[in-house]
Amino acid sequence: MSSLMLMAVGDITLQTKNNQHPFKYVMDTFRKKDILFGNLETVLSTTGKEKKKSVVLRSSPESVTYLNAVGFDILNVANNHILDLGIEGFRNTLELLDEHELEYIGAGSQKSSLNSSIIKKNGIKLGFLGYTIGRFKVPEEISISKIKEKKIISDIELIKDTCDFVVVSLHWGTENVLYPSPKQIELAHKLIDHGAILILGHHPHVLQGIEKYKNGLIAYSLGNFQFDCKLSQSSTNDSIIFCVYFNENGITDFRIIPITIDENFVPILVEGKVKEKILNFISQISKPFIDGKITNKWWFEKIGEEYLVGNINSYIFRIKKYGLVPLLECFFWLFTPFCIRCYIGTLRLLIKNCGKGETL
Template sequence: MKTRNVKMFATGDIMLGDMPACYGFGVASKILENGHDFPWQLVKQKLDDADILIGNLEAVLSEAGRNPLWLPSLYMRGSSNCIPVLNEVGFDVLSLANNHMMQHGAIAYMETVAGLTQCGIQCIGDSTTTALKCIECKGIRFGFLAFSMRPEEYKPGKQLYVLASAEEIVSEVSKYAQTVDHLVVSLHWGDEFVSTPSIQQIELAHKLIDHGASLVAGHHPHVAQGIEPYGNGLIAFSLGNFIFDMPFQRTKESMVLEVVFDKESIVSHSVLPIQINDQHQPEFVDGETAERISRDIRQYSTQSCETHQQYQLQVQSAFEAYRRSVKKNYARSIFQFNPFYLAQLLALIVLRRITNIHI
């Protein structure tokens, strides 16, 4: 039987809570004001074009452990009521392998997994279930794996999501690549806010394609990075943010990656530029804005750091730019904060500077 092509959309990071820097007026607050479908209103119609929709869920969707008197229990988490909406939007697969999924503890994590699974969304990067998740679409069998390579900051010890080394990831890809027509690998890796991957990331991505992966989709930097066709596969080093409330302009412009597959290969790929508006809603853009975002991504695709030192200088510069933007946001938004939570937030900032402890 002749198969038809399958169109897959891959999105960047999805965070349906409020960040500390936007607590009270971030994503979750906009949802509370406008309804659970609010973040998706400007993109849902286009996302419906995908045969398979995948993304990275950056925070739990659970009420477990919430304490209205303790700010760290409230930020970087969404409501469980958001889960059915993810299904309605069309998500088939979500990665949970990232450094924020255990921030609110094991119960909140497990409730998120259970809710997504009940809605028919495959959870990848979850160490409590089978590593490989599969979808058959139009006669083509797809396999999905997810791994985090970032150190856990909130809950030391064994994690419920998959935390793995480069060697372990290569081994898993080799193990499963021949069992499916196409293997998609989601990686939470790299450094925040930098527009180029490290030499080690490039080498690992090439190894994964060499060992049978068709698509490597990167997350964590919160900004878009380049796209590289390599061998028989495709590497998107970072898809940036999709839904987030970061107060930094560079994190508000990214993409949805469209990849078209036949049974044997990737037929084509394209960048669908997006911009996150002042209400924290992503929207597909066109015209000059779309061309500028696409041009930037093409430029990133030709850039690389020749040495580790050069890469670290870029990381440091990017992080300093982010910190300056956050400080300006605090000054601009100071009167939007609840004074009770603002006092806690300032105390936590001082504590983190002194101890480097994440709460």
């Protein structure tokens, strides 16, 4: 019987301290894969108009050789940093990936209805689709696939007859929170109902839970992988390599390989108590799916404070650097319905904690 092992990792920038090889400690592990997936969270360009953001992610074009060296087979480029150097940086990045024969999903140098890739290994064909959240405007002459339910379902319908199984990459969620929203869970379930078998999430910069749903599997956030965690204001350097096993009938199993990101922004395998801690943590944050706890009320209590503080810090940085425009943006943002629900959730949680006798 045919079998295949997909390894998937989260956010990658290819930027390290002290000129370190970004994958030097995981190269041997990667050699065991059949297909290797990652989210490329950077622009590979020296030119282009820099966006007015609190964090702009750009890396040397030469760093693309690291991706080839460790055998990345497929990269998601549909994310909120792919336009950090404008359309010029975007085109330079995709041209570089094409030049180095690296497959990618979620974006294209021309306007296109479907940015997909099919990879066949060991007699099994996986079809990959990639999408991102983001309020940014996509220039007319290129394509970046946004998360829109009807469009994703339509794309799954188009691709599923040309491959054995469909894998959907989603750059989504709220940064630095440990749980996906009820809307995310609902969308993930619908995508599997319509023919996807595996959902690979990223963007929150922290790990989120893993859920088995029908014949499918959902990793809501793979977290950072090769990343400066201070840039993302992440409270942890812990992450994983996510291994998913297929045969001709579908997913047979999955395995988690815990890692931590060192002071040079390089992922390193862990053992002993650290490994056990990460595995226990994933088990803990996956439990609410089983218990059916993730309601809107519960979720806003869990994420309200983190979301508000993180975004306020980002606005403060931009206001200091760029002045009036981000100040006005911040003012209007403070009164958005989402923020109001975060205020209510945070207040509700504070009242609950007071009732339990916890110190504010």
